[in-house]
Amino acid sequence: xxxxxxxxxxxxxxxxxxxxxxxxxxxxxxxxxxxxxxxxxxxxxxxxxxxxxxxxxxxxxxxxxxxxxxxxxxxxxxxxxxxxxxxxxxxxxxxxxxxxxxxxxxxxx
Amino acid sequence: xxxxxxxxxxxxxxxxxxxxxxxxxxxxxxxxxxxxxxxxxxxxxxxxxxxxxxxxxxxxxxxxxxxxxxxxxxxxxxxxxxxxxxxxxxxxxxxxxxxxxxxxxxxxxxxxxxxxxxxxxxxxxxxxxxxxxxxxxxxxxxxxxxxxxxxxxxxxxxxxxxxxxxxxxxxxxxxxxxxxxxxxxxxxxxxxxxxxxxxxxxxxxxxxxxxxxxxxxxxxxxxxxxxxxxxxxxxxxxxxxxxxxxxxxxxxxxxxxxxxxxxxxxxxxxxxxxxxxxxxxxxxxxxxxxxxxxxxxxxxxxxxxxxxxxxxxxxxxxxxxxxxxxxxxxxxxxxxxxxxxxxxxxxxxxxxxxxxxxxxxxxxxxxxxxxxxxxxxxxxxxxxxxxxxxxxxxxxxxxxxxxxxxxxxxxxxxxx
Ligand SMILES: [Zn+2]
Ligand SMILES: [Zn+2]
Numbered sequence: 001x002x003x004x005x006x007x008x009x010x011x012x013x014x015x016x017x018x019x020x021x022x023x024x025x026x027x028x029x030x031x032x033x034x035x036x037x038x039x040x041x042x043x044x045x046x047x048x049x050x051x052x053x054x055x056x057x058x059x060x061x062x063x064x065x066x067x068x069x070x071x072x073x074x075x076x077x078x079x080x081x082x083x084x085x086x087x088x089x090x091x092x093x094x095x096x097x098x099x100x101x102x103x104x105x106x107x108x109x
Numbered sequence: 110x111x112x113x114x115x116x117x118x119x120x121x122x123x124x125x126x127x128x129x130x131x132x133x134x135x136x137x138x139x140x141x142x143x144x145x146x147x148x149x150x151x152x153x154x155x156x157x158x159x160x161x162x163x164x165x166x167x168x169x170x171x172x173x174x175x176x177x178x179x180x181x182x183x184x185x186x187x188x189x190x191x192x193x194x195x196x197x198x199x200x201x202x203x204x205x206x207x208x209x210x211x212x213x214x215x216x217x218x219x220x221x222x223x224x225x226x227x228x229x230x231x232x233x234x235x236x237x238x239x240x241x242x243x244x245x246x247x248x249x250x251x252x253x254x255x256x257x258x259x260x261x262x263x264x265x266x267x268x269x270x271x272x273x274x275x276x277x278x279x280x281x282x283x284x285x286x287x288x289x290x291x292x293x294x295x296x297x298x299x300x301x302x303x304x305x306x307x308x309x310x311x312x313x314x315x316x317x318x319x320x321x322x323x324x325x326x327x328x329x330x331x332x333x334x335x336x337x338x339x340x341x342x343x344x345x346x347x348x349x350x351x352x353x354x355x356x357x358x359x360x361x362x363x364x365x366x367x368x369x370x371x372x373x374x375x376x377x378x379x380x381x382x383x384x385x386x387x388x389x390x391x392x393x394x395x396x397x398x399x400x401x402x403x404x405x406x407x408x409x410x411x412x413x414x415x416x417x418x419x420x421x422x423x424x425x426x427x428x429x430x431x432x433x434x435x436x437x438x439x440x441x442x443x444x445x446x447x448x449x450x451x452x453x454x455x456x457x458x459x460x461x462x463x464x465x466x467x468x469x470x471x472x473x474x475x476x477x478x479x480x481x482x483x484x485x486x487x488x489x490x491x492x493x494x495x496x497x498x499x500x501x502x503x504x505x506x507x508x509x510x511x512x513x514x515x516x517x518x519x520x521x522x523x524x525x
Contacts, residue, residue: 027511038286079441086416
């Protein structure tokens with residue numbers, strides 16, 4: 001299960017060196033996998049995908065500007081067509097909040 | 110499943126039967142409690158007042174004569190299906206009106222059967238039993254305190270099924286669960302709760318402008334002695350999309366406390382069990398809530414409008430994804446405009462089975478962990494408190510093992 005989690009987090013096409021490095025993070029990966037599974041703090045309703053919409057009268061513009069060569073990123077810089085701004089829990093899932101939670105509930109009983 | 114293209118929709122925009130006196134000013138109001146009666150609501154056949162939802166049939170049932178009936182579909186009664194594209198300005202159900210701060214939360218009714226004074230605490234219910242004659246009193250007329258909404262979506266998932274789903278959800282998360290939680294967990298304590306939502310239809314025009322990139326080539330270049338990297342060529346385009354968009358049934362929880370979805374709450378899991386089949390909501394009747402608890406709406410349209418606007422824009426942004434497939438490297442919008450032409454707000458109670466567990470930290474502050482089940486679809490999501498000593502220790506062991514394996518991989522891989 002741990003190996004599966006580590007593999008899942010690397011993706012399939014990392015080079016062997018990077019794949020080796022992921023093992024050095026395995027404890028952290030394990031922690032976050034379990035935390036996510038138990039607390040589900042990242043779960044939310046995907047309103048942007050689940051809401052029924054009807055679009056009409058669409059006008060499109062697609063004008064070629066220029067070709068770009070030798071880019072090192074696989075995706076466009078600053079692409080935001082997938083962004084979501086209206087979620088009710090966008091920022092609260094911070095590392096800071098997690099540390100506070102661990103501190104508060106480290107005791108048993 | 111929804112008949113958007115249905116041509117024979119000659120009901121036009123929902124003309125409210127009782128038009129407000131000055132149609133040019135303020136929102137248009139759909140009167141949703143025109144026939145509502147407070148006090149004793151009686152079985153039409155035998156006159157008894159003990160009436161409750163039969164989850165199996167989705168109808169109201171008389172406890173005595175077993176007669177069953179239901180209230181009309183809210184979509185049909187209020188014309189909610191029709192004319193989102195024709196909405197102009199703000200239209201709202203009368204049960205969505207602003208809460209008047211002085212409006213009473215605890216209301217007193219006179220029992221018309223025996224004359225006794227009966228108190229209904231609208232924070233958790235819109236019904237109470239008369240202590241003297243045992244009749245049930247209902248509050249169905251809308252008082253501006255947020256207790257009576259425009260419509261209700263009755264439970265259709267039985268409690269036993271919710272209990273089973275919660276038990277299964279927690280069973281899969283036992284090993285790292287907090288020991289006290291493990292000891293005290295009892296899914297039979299699940300409560301049926303009607304939570305307040307605002308359901309909004311939006312008619313808008315969207316205009317997005319920006320740039321997009323389409324990959325034309327990818328290749329490998331060598332950098333330095335024995336390292337290589339991937340490079341990409343792409344065509345850059347100016348991209349624009351302008352369109353009319355109808356957003357149907359955007360729902361936002363309308364309780365202040367539930368809107369807080371930070372890490373010190375687990376309200377986000379309740380949000381995650383949506384969607385609800387809102388098209389099956391019916392006009393409000395307190396008898397649907399008999400045996401369940403409810404939470405009063407305590408926010409107004411003005412409080413929720415910024416969230417609805419932001420979510421409408423998200424919905425519009427995603428609605429044009431299909432037209433952007435060519436831009437496989439993505440699109441960067443510089444300008445995103447959403448001109449809202451009309452909105453229709455309707456308040457609703459939606460059904461949720463809730464298991465709650467109260468956990469108090471050593472600083473005295475506490476978190477309520479919920480496992481929530483959608484009272485219609487059975488979708489389940491929850492939060493289980495963690496045994497951090499056990500999780501941290503196990504993570505440390507995993508980390509140590511990972512370092513050993515990683516070192517071996519590095520040594521072997523580095524030599525090649
Ligand atoms: Zn009856
Ligand atoms: Zn009485």
